[in-house]
Amino acid sequence: MRKVGGQMGTNPGGVFQDETGRRFHVKSLESPAHARNEIIAARLYQLAGAPTLAYVAAKQPNQVATAFIALEKTRVSQLTDAERRQAQHWLGVHAWTANWDAAGYDGDNQGVANGVVMTLDVGGALAFRAQGDPKGKAFGTCVREIDTLRQDADNPHAIRLFGDMSPAAINAAIAVVTRIPDAAIRRAVTGNGGTSALADKMIARKADMARRLT
Secondary structure, three states: OEEEEOOOOOOOEEEEEOOOOOEEEEEEOOOHHHHHHHHHHHHHHHHHOOOEOOEEOOOOOOEEEEEOOOOOEOOHHHOOHHHHHHHHOOHHHHHHOOOOOOOOOOOOOEEEEOOEEEEOOOOOOOOEOOOOOEOHHHOOOOOOHHHHHHHOOOOHHHHHHHOOOOHHHHHHHHHHHHOOOHHHHHHHHHOOOOOHHHHHHHHHHHHHHHOOOO
């Protein structure tokens, strides 16, 4: 493939085109573990039905590749009220996967393609922060993100996206996750290189979310 575009986001990478004209965004992460973490996160998003970019196999184990698509919008600030409600439906998935970067540092992690609001990068989900630092004990079995993504003043774009959700909307977003079978979660994690311990944690996080339902 030949490089036809520059880096998108904070990780080194670029847009590449193959001989058939298909384009892909490829980024290099700090380690194969971080790349594997993002692939697992993407599979969990897809398992829940949450729209993401289409992930494809990369050449190097520390790389992540997605099919390149044209976006109609690339900022939280550009979303209409209807599009923001679309995005709010997936709050539970962001919280479950501990994606603190759901809205993006600059509000640039939610985009629109063909009228569908989607998360553009899930590299900040699960065990790693977006830049590759491990979350450690901050990624536990208690899903505090249901609150912090709506209320943390240090994450203003997330507040703009999720802050005005009603209790009924929050319950609906949580239910998106709690209806996923445990066995499907385990397959999504271990089938993509994750450990049984991570699968157990994701199932425990789902159970913690279920206790939040009112």
